[in-house]
Amino acid sequence: xxxxxxxxxxxxxxxxxxxxxxxxxxxxxxxxxxxxxxxxxxxxxxxxxxxxxxxxxxxxxxxxxxxxxxxxxxxxxxxxxxxxxxxxxxxxxxxxxxxxxxxxxxxxxxxxxxxx
Numbered sequence: 001x002x003x004x005x006x007x008x009x010x011x012x013x014x015x016x017x018x019x020x021x022x023x024x025x026x027x028x029x030x031x032x033x034x035x036x037x038x039x040x041x042x043x044x045x046x047x048x049x050x051x052x053x054x055x056x057x058x059x060x061x062x063x064x065x066x067x068x069x070x071x072x073x074x075x076x077x078x079x080x081x082x083x084x085x086x087x088x089x090x091x092x093x094x095x096x097x098x099x100x101x102x103x104x105x106x107x108x109x110x111x112x113x114x115x116x
Contacts, residue, residue: 018043049085067092074108 016037019030024045041057046095065086068079073094081092090106103109 016040016091050087053086072108074111076111077109 005108014037015035017035017042020033022030024030024044027048028045029048030043030045034042042052044056046054065079066084071079072092073079075095076097078097079092079094083091092106094104095107096102096111097110102111
């Protein structure tokens with residue numbers, strides 16, 4: 001009970017918005033449907049870049065999932081991930097340093113060309 005919450009002409013109304021402590025994290029939106037002290041762990045964290053991904057009552061991890069970390073491409077290649085949204089898989093691009101026209105999506109690029 002919080003003694004700082006008082007009301008002179010009737011009962012005090014207590015509330016506990018669980019989102020006020022920012023339980024979700026960067027790239028997420030918090031919503032507490034019932035900010036009553038009797039209703040805890042009912043807040044929802046929803047990813048800003050994918051509203052279909054959410055959790056209720058628990059802090060969730062990062063909304064960013066860069067497939068280039070750790071590096072999935074071979075030596076002598078650069079990796080880029082055009083969509084780092086959580087749940088976006090196998091869209092990273094491996095590009096050969098020696099010939100940027102040689103690349104592969106979702107796998108290591110073949111950087112040598114056999115002219116035979």
